[in-house]
Amino acid sequence: MNETPTLADALRRVERPRPPSAFSNALVFGWRAVLKFKHVPEQLFDLVMTPIMFTLLFTFVFGGALAGSTRDYLQFFLPGILVQTVVFNAVYSGMGLSTDLGKGLFDRFRSLPIWSLSPFAGLMVGDVLRHLIAASIILTIGLILGYRPEAGIAGVAAAFLLLVAIGFGMGWIFIVLGLLIRTPTTVMTVGFTFLFPLVFASNIMVDPATMPGWLRAFVDVNPVSLMTTAMRGVLGGGASIAEIALALLAPVLLTLVLAPTTLWLYLRR
Amino acid sequence: MNDLAFPAAERPLADSENLAISARGLVKHFGEVRAVNGIDLDVPRGMIFAILGPNGAGKTTLMRMLATLATPDAGTASVMGCDLVGEPHRVRASIAMTGQFASLDEDLTGRENLVLLSRLWGFRGRQAGARADDLLAAFELSDAARKQVKDYSGGMRRRLDIAASLIVTPGVLFLDEPTTGLDPKARQGVWRMIRQLAGAGVTILLTTQYLEEADQLAARIAVIDHGRKIAEGSSRELKAATGSGFLNLTLSDPARLDDAAELLEARLGTVAQRNVEGGGLSIAAGDAAEANGALAALVAAGIELTDFSMGQPSLDSVFFALTGHAAEEHAERKDLS
Numbered sequence: 001m002n003e004t005p006t007l008a009d010a011l012r013r014v015e016r017p018r019p020p021s022a023f024s025n026a027l028v029f030g031w032r033a034v035l036k037f038k039h040v041p042e043q044l045f046d047l048v049m050t051p052i053m054f055t056l057l058f059t060f061v062f063g064g065a066l067a068g069s070t071r072d073y074l075q076f077f078l079p080g081i082l083v084q085t086v087v088f089n090a091v092y093s094g095m096g097l098s099t100d101l102g103k104g105l106f107d108r109f110r111s112l113p114i115w116s117l118s119p120f121a122g123l124m125v126g127d128v129l130r131h132l133i134a135a136s137i138i139l140t141i142g143l144i145l146g147y148r149p150e151a152g153i154a155g156v157a158a159a160f161l162l163l164v165a166i167g168f169g170m171g172w173i174f175i176v177l178g179l180l181i182r183t184p185t186t187v188m189t190v191g192f193t194f195l196f197p198l199v200f201a202s203n204i205m206v207d208p209a210t211m212p213g214w215l216r217a218f219v220d221v222n223p224v225s226l227m228t229t230a231m232r233g234v235l236g237g238g239a240s241i242a243e244i245a246l247a248l249l250a251p252v253l254l255t256l257v258l259a260p261t262t263l264w265l266y267l268r269r
Numbered sequence: 270m271n272d273l274a275f276p277a278a279e280r281p282l283a284d285s286e287n288l289a290i291s292a293r294g295l296v297k298h299f300g301e302v303r304a305v306n307g308i309d310l311d312v313p314r315g316m317i318f319a320i321l322g323p324n325g326a327g328k329t330t331l332m333r334m335l336a337t338l339a340t341p342d343a344g345t346a347s348v349m350g351c352d353l354v355g356e357p358h359r360v361r362a363s364i365a366m367t368g369q370f371a372s373l374d375e376d377l378t379g380r381e382n383l384v385l386l387s388r389l390w391g392f393r394g395r396q397a398g399a400r401a402d403d404l405l406a407a408f409e410l411s412d413a414a415r416k417q418v419k420d421y422s423g424g425m426r427r428r429l430d431i432a433a434s435l436i437v438t439p440g441v442l443f444l445d446e447p448t449t450g451l452d453p454k455a456r457q458g459v460w461r462m463i464r465q466l467a468g469a470g471v472t473i474l475l476t477t478q479y480l481e482e483a484d485q486l487a488a489r490i491a492v493i494d495h496g497r498k499i500a501e502g503s504s505r506e507l508k509a510a511t512g513s514g515f516l517n518l519t520l521s522d523p524a525r526l527d528d529a530a531e532l533l534e535a536r537l538g539t540v541a542q543r544n545v546e547g548g549g550l551s552i553a554a555g556d557a558a559e560a561n562g563a564l565a566a567l568v569a570a571g572i573e574l575t576d577f578s579m580g581q582p583s584l585d586s587v588f589f590a591l592t593g594h595a596a597e598e599h600a601e602r603k604d605l606s
Contacts, residue, residue, distance in 0.1 A: 014400075014435075014436070014437050014438045015437070015438075016362065016390060016391065016437040017390065017391035017392055017393070017396070018391055019362075019391050020388070020389070020390075020391040020393075024388075025389060028385060028388040028389055031385070031388075032374065032377070032385055035376075035377050035381055036376055036377075039376045039377060039378075039417060040376050100374075103370055103371065103372070103373075103375070104368045104369070104370040104371065104372040105372050105373065105374060106372075107333075107338055107366065107368050107372050108366070108368070108372035108373075108386075108433065109389075110337075110338055111336050111337060111338060111361055111364065111365070111366045112361060112386075112389055112390070113358055113359075113361040113362040114389050268340075
């Protein structure tokens with residue numbers, strides 16, 4: 001029965017401190033995402049295994065046939081696989097969100113006097129970290145296998161910035177899906193159903209020159225192709241402003257449309 | 270309700286100053302279903318107030334509205350003097366809610382969960398850690414502080430969940446079915462904690478489908494069924510409203526339950542509540558003499574009894590008398606313990 005005074009003590013002196021800023025709220029949610037890496041390291045495994053397998057398979061199985069040599073193919077393929085990794089990774093925050101909503105965790109967050117969007121900002125912080133970690137691992141493996149970014153360290157830094165922007169934009173799609181769909185696995189299924197055609201019917205794996213005309217028409221305007229073209233340019237040196245602008249078009253539009261949608265869905269749940 | 274528009278300092282000290290929650294005509298529907306269908310509620314400050322009702326009665330929806338998690342379709346309410354719809358952010362600053370499902374991050378440790386929430390409330394750096402440690406100690410969770418929540422037992426989880434609602438002492442604490450799914454020992458622990466919180470001056474609004482829980486904890490009880498409040502009062506008042514005397518009896522042959530019930534109903538003019546498995550019956554009886562006569566009639570009809578008693582009605586009987594159906598038969602599906 002010694003907890004009686006302790007509980008009373010714990011309750012007595014607790015006035016609310018000065019309310020924190022929206023930014024500091026968002027950072028706290030970002031910290032949560034970092035803790036998740038510590039406690040659920042498996043998620044990193046999921047995150048990088050697929051792209052590593054893709055890199056190895058495509059380079060060594062198809063690379064010679066597609067580009068004459070595995071080395072030439074890797075030089076072509078690696079920027080694309082970075083884009084693919086980030087695009088696929090975006091699914092995970094949608095799944096995480098769906099899990100949290102199912103457990104009532106967001107009810108707690110929603111009943112707190114904090115900036116309403118801060119939990120989502122936190123998801124985004126987690127996403128950005130995830131993208132950077134995955135991209136670093138893929139790039140390291142690429143370097144070991146013989147990939148050489150012609151644009152050097154500056155090019156790699158620019159490429160990472162571009163990846164973060166792409167991931168941020170794509171992330172909204174899955175946050176909206178996470179808000180709409182109750183089960184995390186359905187979020188994943190719906191997400192991949194939508195992403196597979198986008199990723200495969202693009203210029204990531206092969207030059208679209210050999211594709212039938214109707215498919216090329218799609219591949220040429222596919223946002224994933226535009227992102228990949230810009231990524232090749234940034235890493236290889238010689239990306240034009242226009243290429244980068246086209247690559248950012250989809251992420252910017254998605255953010256403009258889906259960020260308000262997210263808030264609307266969240267507040268009306 | 271106009272007085273709520275005044276800034277706190279100039280507001281006249283009216284009755285509403287003593288109310289933690291004051292709601293008028295709250296309505297919430299989901300499609301065709303009117304989950305909450307016009308409920309008035311006045312909860313005085315510092316009281317444990319229970320909302321009692323079967324599953325689907327609208328308890329959770331009512332609580333979610335008062336905790337700003339759902340917007341009312343009609344009606345007005347103020348919580349700790351702040352308008353629910355107009356100033357949800359101010360309401361949130363003075364409430365805390367522990368939902369039916371643990372609102373914790375299962376992947377994080379107990380301590381990390383509390384530090385996270387402490388930081389969201391505005392505690393910085395070491396203060397946040399200290400607050401988390403105080404609460405863990407108060408809720409007897411210090412030993413499990415560094416374990417992931419997914420490894421917690423049901424009782425530990427519920428304690429942590431309540432602790433998470435007390436980072437800053439709330440004006441009103443909402444507890445949605447705080448003991449559903451807990452074993453009897455864990456339930457006693459949560460009850461003890463709720464009483465201590467009320468002792469510390471926290472207003473507590475809890476929902477429950479356990480009549481015993483409302484009876485044990487709450488100073489006032491609102492009985493809710495099909496989205497409407499059908500009765501309100503202290504446990505004693507609710508029992509008194511049902512009738513002074515209650516005759517409870519057990520038959521030696523449960524097969525004769527219907528015979529016995531019909532006979533008693535004809536004699537006493539009230540409806541008997543049957544407990545089929547145990548062969549038990551409860552029925553309102555005006556006084557001891559009437560009950561005596563009814564018992565004699567049973568014996569004359571050759572219905573043997575193993576046990577009988579005369580007493581105050583249980584809340585179960587009250588619920589039956591108010592709604593015409595038992596609370597427990599709705600509750601069973603949900604009861605995991």
